[in-house]
Amino acid sequence: MKKAKKAILVTITAMTAVTMTAAVLAQGGGRRPNPDQTAVQFREALMTVIGGTAVPLILMQRGRMPYNADVVAKDAMNLTTLAGMIPDAFERDTSSSTVKTMALPVVWQNHDEFLMTAGKLKTQVEALDMAVKGGSQDDIKTAIMNVGAVCNQCHMKFRQNPQGGGGGGR
Numbered sequence: 001m002k003k004a005k006k007a008i009l010v011t012i013t014a015m016t017a018v019t020m021t022a023a024v025l026a027q028g029g030g031r032r033p034n035p036d037q038t039a040v041q042f043r044e045a046l047m048t049v050i051g052g053t054a055v056p057l058i059l060m061q062r063g064r065m066p067y068n069a070d071v072v073a074k075d076a077m078n079l080t081t082l083a084g085m086i087p088d089a090f091e092r093d094t095s096s097s098t099v100k101t102m103a104l105p106v107v108w109q110n111h112d113e114f115l116m117t118a119g120k121l122k123t124q125v126e127a128l129d130m131a132v133k134g135g136s137q138d139d140i141k142t143a144i145m146n147v148g149a150v151c152n153q154c155h156m157k158f159r160q161n162p163q164g165g166g167g168g169g170r
């Protein structure tokens with residue numbers, strides 16, 4: 001288990017490095033990219049994709065979007081990968097940088113807890129994936145609720161609340 005996790009992390013680290021390199025190359029133009037800016041852009045992009053993937057699930061769970069088993073299955077699978085990318089995406093401590101971010105300094109002051117919460121998201125999306133395979137709509141809805149609860153839990157503690165508050169789906 002521990003070994004497998006480590007192997008996955010190594011793979012993700014390699015993947016992130018490739019993505020970061022692509023981002024750096026894409027900037028081109030001779031202007032040296034600010035590494036804090038690159039880190040913030042990367043993790044916000046990751047969160048945007050996580051949000052866009054999770055929102056349909058949450059809407060279905062709340063009955064505000066018709067249930068579609070194929071969408072749930074695909075989103076659950078994608079979220080498993082995306083959740084595993086959170087630790088690397090938040091590795092760089094930007095708390096003393098002037099780059100605008102909603103990540104609170106506590107992300108790095110209390111990094112073990114942050115990583116634990118990221119791990120919890122991964123566990124819950126894996127549980128959702130299992131529920132999807134099991135096929136019970138009740139189990140799937142409960143699993144989606146559990147996923148949403150971890151989004152909220154992390155945002156409450158580690159993210160500056162956007163005006164009007166909320167968290168969860170956002």
Ligand code: HEC
Nearest residue numbers: 044047048051054101102103117118121151154158159170
């Ligand atoms: C381990 C902590 C953690 C978990 C779990 C987490 N988030 Fe986030 N999220 C953050 C932090 C921190 C930010 C602020 C990032 C920044 O501004 O640098 C954020 C930002 C966001 C944003 C705003 C992105 C932007 O810049 O516009 C969205 C949307 C979002 N999260 C959705 C979600 C959803 C949906 C889930 C659950 C499926 C989730 N997050 C789970 C920590 C987390």
